[in-house]
Amino acid sequence: MTNHAEEHDCCGRAAAAPAACPACGRLGRSVKSVTLGHHLPPALRARLGSPAGFCPNPACGVVYFSGRKTILKGETLQPVTQKDPGEDVHICYCFDIKRADLRRQLAAGGSTDIPDRIRRGIAAGGCSCDIPSCIIETYSVA
Numbered sequence: 001m002t003n004h005a006e007e008h009d010c011c012g013r014a015a016a017a018p019a020a021c022p023a024c025g026r027l028g029r030s031v032k033s034v035t036l037g038h039h040l041p042p043a044l045r046a047r048l049g050s051p052a053g054f055c056p057n058p059a060c061g062v063v064y065f066s067g068r069k070t071i072l073k074g075e076t077l078q079p080v081t082q083k084d085p086g087e088d089v090h091i092c093y094c095f096d097i098k099r100a101d102l103r104r105q106l107a108a109g110g111s112t113d114i115p116d117r118i119r120r121g122i123a124a125g126g127c128s129c130d131i132p133s134c135i136i137e138t139y140s141v142a
């Protein structure tokens with residue numbers, strides 16, 4: 001099982017594997033440049049550099065990191081789902097669904113079509129996420 005030939009640390013490719021958050025030590029998820037472009041103003045995007053990781057720990061103030069460089073909660077263009085439990089926070093950015101939308105549906109009828117809406121949207125090619133985590137997030141609220 002030694003088919004990983006990409007072990008040159010000169011080109012940085014090896015660093016695309018998830019790294020640990022420099023603040024809390026939780027294993028991050030690697031983030032594509034297109035995602036950072038959606039969530040960060042250009043100056044911060046440039047400051048962070050690449051490859052970048054996302055810290056999924058809700059208790060940690062770091063949202064994105066690259067090596068020791070970090071982007072903190074509050075610096076992103078919009079509140080981040082995993083970091084902010086507020087109602088006016090997107091659970092799905094691509095299809096503009098907020099946590100309050102989901103709660104309203106659940107309070108009204110006890111069920112929700114939001115995961116299906118997201119799935120249909122993804123099937124139609126409207127999702128720009130690396131990993132469509134919104135469905136998982138939807139179930140964590142529901």
Ligand SMILES: [Zn+2]
Pocket residue numbers: 021022023024025026055056057060061062
């Ligand atoms: Zn962290």
